[in-house]
Amino acid sequence: MTETAQALGSTGRGALRLAAYALWTVTLIPVQAVAVALKRPLRHRLPVFYHRACARLMGLDVVVRGQRATEGPVLFVSNHSSYLDITVLGSVIPGSFIAKTEVAGWPFFGLLAKLQRTVFVERKARTEVGKQRDDIGARLESGDSLILFPEGTSSDGNRTLPFKTALFAVASRRIAGKALTVQPVSVTPTRLDGIPMGIAFRPFYAWYGDMDLAPHLWQAFKLGGMTVEVEFHPPVTIDGFSSRKAIAEHCQRAVSQGVVRAVTGRHDAPALVEPQKAIA
Template identity: 80%
Template sequence: MNRTARALGSSGRGALRLTVYLLWTLLLIPLQALAVARNWGLCRTLPAFYHGVCARLMGLDVVVRGQRADGPVLFVSNHSSYLDITVLGSQIPGSFVAKSEVGSWPFFGLLARLQRTVFVERKARASVDKQRDDIGSRLDAGDSLILFPEGTSSDGNRTLPFKTALFAVAARRIDGRPLTVQPVSVAATRLDGIPMGFAFRPFYAWYGDMDLAPHLWQAFRLGGMTVEVEFHPPVTIDGFSSRKALAEHCHRVISNGVACAISGRPSIPAPVTEATSAAPAPTAASA
């Protein structure tokens, strides 16, 4: 069997990974449910541990660059797959902001609720203020949140335009200081050491009208995938003229990070066209 065939998967490997993943998940669900119900600190730290183990079970080698800012932080990331949840969840002790439909999905909706996901109605303009307040209250409580402002998943080869409405929360001040916003780029780059390129990247990316079950099964069958995560310099709204300008800066930085990762070039910091105020000092990203 040649290298490419091995990379594209084995049913035996997929069955083993899927079995262990389900056992691991079912083992932790009662503990996380109890932690959420009792509001234990464990409910904030257990998901990162869970996702870290899941990443290893699925053969995801997460390569981290840059430094993760200390919370509360609004992390802004591109989005190409449900696997982004595992990848980012293993590196960031926080909760996701997701469209409301996710909460009704079988099994994965339960996992999202147990991670204390903030669900939003992306098409309901009348509820923008409520959604901003829901997100803001979590940040006020000291939680970090992960936002996918593209509004949908891409093919992983580019970053779609950002929707600016939810950037309104960036105007919030935490203990009198502007909220820290940190752009994060995520890119699947190699499959068993082979550059993924346009041909292999759909094995990671889940978008358009792809069916979830077959794609998930293929993901469990695949060889090891390298996923590069880069934490870019954090900023605050005080350094920009508007939330639109902040969103455009985040999009530019993340697009550059994705393009550099998939091309194998070193990441070059994107220029900041408006003066940025100092953000709180970052801490080292978790391994």
């Protein structure tokens, strides 16, 4: 069997990983449930610990570039190509996700989302934008950092879709008198067992369109080690922009350029977004 064939799947490896993942998850569910119910500080720390272990169990090597903003609550905005982004970002960011309401009803994964205190939003209901903005704002004002996928759907991983601006309205919030920190983040799968993924292999990570979840998830458990690069771009605030549309477009450019750098391996390529709009 060639190295490429081995990288693309081993049933035995998949079974072991799935069993380990299930045992690890079932063990921690009641711990997190109690922490959330009692509002203990552990409810913030345990998800990061959980996702880091899950990343190792699934053979995900998460490579971090740049510096994560750590002062005050932060709205992290990222591209989105797979449910695996949850594990990847969850392993490096202590925060909760913003997800579409349908996720709350998913078997098993809906429970995990609720235990990570996900904020659920109805992306298609324009009449709910104000309430959703207030719900997100309340969480930020309480000190929680949140992770937003502003593309509104998952992509094929080879490009970054335009960012929807509606939920960027929360960027105008001031927390303790200061403008909310917004940090763009790029997530890019780059290698499969050391082999550059390219367009041909990236769908093994990316889950989009009409792909069925169960077969894709099983394939992910069977795969060899995957390298996923996470790049934290300079944080910004609404104070450096004329509108929420302008800050959304800035974040989209920063994330898109980060994906291109990761795909091409040109990490020394200069950023083209306006540096004066980053927080000093």
